[in-house]
Amino acid sequence: MTPRSLSATVAVGGVIGVVPAIGVTTILSTAVAARFRLNIAATVLVSYLVQPLQLLLAIPFIRLGISLFGLGELRLSLGEMQRMFKADWLDALNKLWLANLAGIAAWAMLAIPAGVLLYFVLIPLLGKVLPRPRVDAGVAQGTPVEISTGKE
Template sequence: MAAYNVISTFLKKRLVQPVSNLLRQGMTPRSLSATVAVGSVIGVVPAFGITTLLSTAVAARFRLNIAATVLVSYLVQPLQLLLAIPFIRLGISVFGLGELRLSLSEMQAMFRADWLDAISKLWMANLAGIAAWALLAIPTGAALYFILIPLFHRVLPKPKLAVVEEDTSAVDVEVIQTL
């Protein structure tokens, strides 16, 4: 029971509160949708260690909330681990690197035979995985953007309209002076 409380407190502090703060920042549904789409797509790139730099650069280029984009990319990083091998396999099949297999025993045999060649082949496989991700990134990001807009329209608080009162005293003074 104590472990549940620790996990619950951790999730509230590290996940729920930052996302809630994002929703209260006054972001429009379109900008929040773009932020989540960009952060999600960049967060699953099969190249470990570049998500922060890449999401910061893209968010700055498109004038999105940088902190929110990086936060979303961090939140989807477990998907990065799950999707790395499928992206690499897709890249291998798309770019014709069929001689490379990704089973643990075959990789161990490659390293035993010639470790420099094994690193070279795995480097090419990783580049093929990044290229496969790049092929899917824009359509996936666009689809996610358009799916999230109506959702955020319903979820985000509606902006309150401010009532602007006219200052009629200047008009009255001007009318009196002309009389």
């Protein structure tokens, strides 16, 4: 892989791997990698490797979404959620669903700028780490190379 394609793969997998919706990273990273002709296996692997960050960033994304979309009455403490479920579990599920959607929306607003930044940071780093492709000495010096088509 070239540094550009590998950095795109890592950027896409990394950004999709932290989406605050558990269970959608495989499908989403596969679809995006297929659309942009990236290495699907590597993209999914990177999204799996950053899943601990998904768990760490879920609450901050949800809190950001709550503040962006004016869902200020919802607090995400354990005691508050237990109280909500004891009072009315359907209403609690509805509020938590809306909070999660707000978190996904906050992630979506940050995903493209973060992915682009990660892509451009990784290109020079991976350019130094990845081995250079070998060029045949005859081709590099401009010597004509005979290609056989098999129809002789």
